[in-house]
Amino acid sequence: MRTRSEPESGRRETGPGETGPADPRLDAIMKERRRLINLAYRLLGSLAEAEDAVQETYTRWFAMSRRRQDAVESPGAWLTTVASRICLDMLGSARARRESYVGEWIPEPLPEHTQGAATADPADRVTLDESVNMAFLVVLESMTPAERVAFILHDVFRYPFAEIAEITGRTPGACRQLASSARQRIRAERASATPAAEQAGIVREFKQAWEAKDIEALVGLLDPGATLIADSGGLAAAILHPVEGGPQVAQAHIDIARAAPHLTFTERTVNGRPGLIAQHDGVTVTVYAFHLADHRITRIWAVRNPEKLRAWTLAPAG
Numbered sequence: 001m002r003t004r005s006e007p008e009s010g011r012r013e014t015g016p017g018e019t020g021p022a023d024p025r026l027d028a029i030m031k032e033r034r035r036l037i038n039l040a041y042r043l044l045g046s047l048a049e050a051e052d053a054v055q056e057t058y059t060r061w062f063a064m065s066r067r068r069q070d071a072v073e074s075p076g077a078w079l080t081t082v083a084s085r086i087c088l089d090m091l092g093s094a095r096a097r098r099e100s101y102v103g104e105w106i107p108e109p110l111p112e113h114t115q116g117a118a119t120a121d122p123a124d125r126v127t128l129d130e131s132v133n134m135a136f137l138v139v140l141e142s143m144t145p146a147e148r149v150a151f152i153l154h155d156v157f158r159y160p161f162a163e164i165a166e167i168t169g170r171t172p173g174a175c176r177q178l179a180s181s182a183r184q185r186i187r188a189e190r191a192s193a194t195p196a197a198e199q200a201g202i203v204r205e206f207k208q209a210w211e212a213k214d215i216e217a218l219v220g221l222l223d224p225g226a227t228l229i230a231d232s233g234g235l236a237a238a239i240l241h242p243v244e245g246g247p248q249v250a251q252a253h254i255d256i257a258r259a260a261p262h263l264t265f266t267e268r269t270v271n272g273r274p275g276l277i278a279q280h281d282g283v284t285v286t287v288y289a290f291h292l293a294d295h296r297i298t299r300i301w302a303v304r305n306p307e308k309l310r311a312w313t314l315a316p317a318g
Contacts, residue, residue: 025075029061032076034127036083041126042152043087044094045107045137047311050126053090057083077163084149084167091145102234104242106301107137108308109287112269128272131156134289134301137271139189143182150175151182194292200267200274203290206297207265207276213257218250223296228252233305236285249300277312284312 036057040050057079061069072078098105110126126132131152140148146168153159153167154175161172161179168175194202202221209217228249232238243252256263263278263285270276270289278286287309291299303309 025069029058029075029079032079033058035076036079038127039080039152039157040083040087041110042131042137042140042156043084043148044090045141046308047108047110047126048307049090049094053083053086056086080157080159081163081167084153088145088149088168091148095145102232103238103240104229104231105141105233106229106231106303106308107134107141109134109270109275109289109301109303109312111312128269130272133271133273135189135291135299136186138301139185140182142185144178146170147178147182150178151186154179155183155186194295196273198295199290199292202292202295202297203274203276204267206290207267210253210257211265213254215250215254218253219246221297222246222249223293223298226296226298226300228300228302230302231305231308233307235306236304238302238304284309287312 033054036054037047037050040053041047044050044053060082061075061079069075110128110132112128130136140152143151149168150161150164153164154161161175164175164179165172170178206218206221209221224246225244226246226249228239228243230238230240239252243249260278260280262280264280266277266279268275268277268287270287273289275290276288277284278288285304285306287303289301289303290297
């Protein structure tokens with residue numbers, strides 16, 4: 001692998017003859033940001049955490065002296081290695097944090113044009129494809145940190161197992177087994193996925209039935225074993241445990257429509273797939289992602305945690 005070992009964090013050393021922070025390779029280094037954000041979001045399931053991981057990666061790069069930077073043969077590979085190791089550490093600590101999370105934890109949903117919290121820089125946007133749809137991310141959450149890193153780096157970003165082994169501290173053979181195990185879980189999810197065009201029509205029908213408070217129509221669109229999962233983090237009113245069963249999920253949505261008649265619902269792309277958003281006075285308060293199989297809705301994820309809706313306040317509602 002064409003990288004040096006990960007440096008220690010610390011103050012940037014100034015080499016002889018340096019007059020300031022100017023770096024002839026700065027543009028090339030900063031152009032890696034979008035790819036790193038894409039990688040970190042898929043590894044962590046959180047745009048906020050992805051931004052933190054990438055920021056820490058750049059902090060470590062600029063903490064090095066110019067001499068040490070120039071000794072790195074492939075800065076892009078170095079940044080990827082460091083970002084992946086940071087994400088691997090964050091995944092381990094995230095498991096402990098999520099044990100104390102109030103209610104269910106759902107990956108952070110992304111609008112069609114995701115932007116960073118403080119900037120509209122296109123470099124902060126996550127490329128939306130099948131590797132970020134909500135069902136895919138939820139399956140990733142069931143994996144061990146090492147499985148997730150091995151699978152994402154190899155199957156999504158096409159890194160060879162020899163390089164993944166250096167990142168994870170395991171053998172190439174072990175990384176291959178980790179990715180294979182993860183791939184089997186993903187394959188099972190993809191096998192039942194409904195094409196996006198068909199999903200859009202069913203989500204539209206669901207929205208119309210919900211607005212009309214037509215429980216029979218809702219039940220007809222839901223799989224008998226459908227599940228509704230909400231994520232508020234204790235920061236918004238929401239069910240704390242999954243609602244299971246088509247009729248029960250339909251009734252839960254009727255209850256929402258009756259309790260909050262002021263909400264307006266809009267069809268939006270959520271993590272690259274058709275979804276809905278609920279707004280109050282123009283502010284997005286809930287994002288709904290769906291999974292369909294055999295022409296029916298099998299899972300609904302409702303994200304109400306305002307800390308996970310930052311990107312939706314920056315994205316156009318149309």
